[in-house]
Amino acid sequence: MLLSTTRSRLPSLAPTLGGGGNPHDAAPSDHRLDVLREVLYPANTAAPGSASPVGARHGNHLARIEAVLPSHEAHETIERAYQLLRRREAEARKRVLDAKFASLTAACDELEAVTRQGVNRQVYDSAMTRISQASAAYTAAQQGIAQGKRKTPESTFIENRVPGLIPREAWVPTETRGAGWNYGWERPPNA
Template structure:
């Protein structure tokens, strides 16, 4: 029995020593400085004891804040001042929008007095899906792809088929045969 248990212990030692990682063992023969640097970089001892360059934990921040803002009252005063500044900015933007809206309303009232037809045309709501009879007639003569492009375009929006301006010309050159889709009547 004792020889069996001794054999088991020796087998366990051999298996455990072969499975043990090389960086975890303290081997004096293996004093390669590159490995030590890599090991210390990948597996630091205790991160909380030193300031991390990535900003995960800095022990000096608390002291720096205490020097900059010594009391809770000072912190609250700074917070209130910041909120007051934001409120002044918000009110000035709102006042500017109200001024623009009043100016637009005054211009529309003047347009209504000068030319009621133009006023009604400016305030007319339009269904972007509705097509005029001329557009329907033109779309019947188009190919299917052109018809889909015409139906996809919402009236009053920037045309999708216009090329985005770039600093360099296209590789294909100028398309002299290109014609825009017919404009709505």
């Protein structure tokens, strides 16, 4: 019955306040508030033989803790075992990461051994120098710029393309939809 109490059944403190003030200083006018307060916040938290107290404290909590954890040494042993477990897990993670790093380093060394000497320098040099491309699109773009015309996306793409990095079959990036794959494409004879 106490749990089903609604707000309408609880007494109001407003009439006892006398027009304002601290509501905690007001004396309750109804014994039902005292009963509710005693149930929620008991003065003596539990009877000595009670197994489940309502309050936050229990009369014989020290004896109960001693029954669960008989000694300080047992607690320290459990703590040391847990720290040892954490250390072993960390060492296992470190071994796995070290093995991955060693494998990655070996793969990079193998890649350097297999790669021809100077390939990296060739890619860098070709990217840094302006190649005339010897293509009609590039020369047409240069002539158009000289005449005051704007560059087309195709000419910009061809002008900025680094040979060997982008396949010749790659589409020119445009905002409109592409024409699809050209199955009749053949490599130009001059390139």
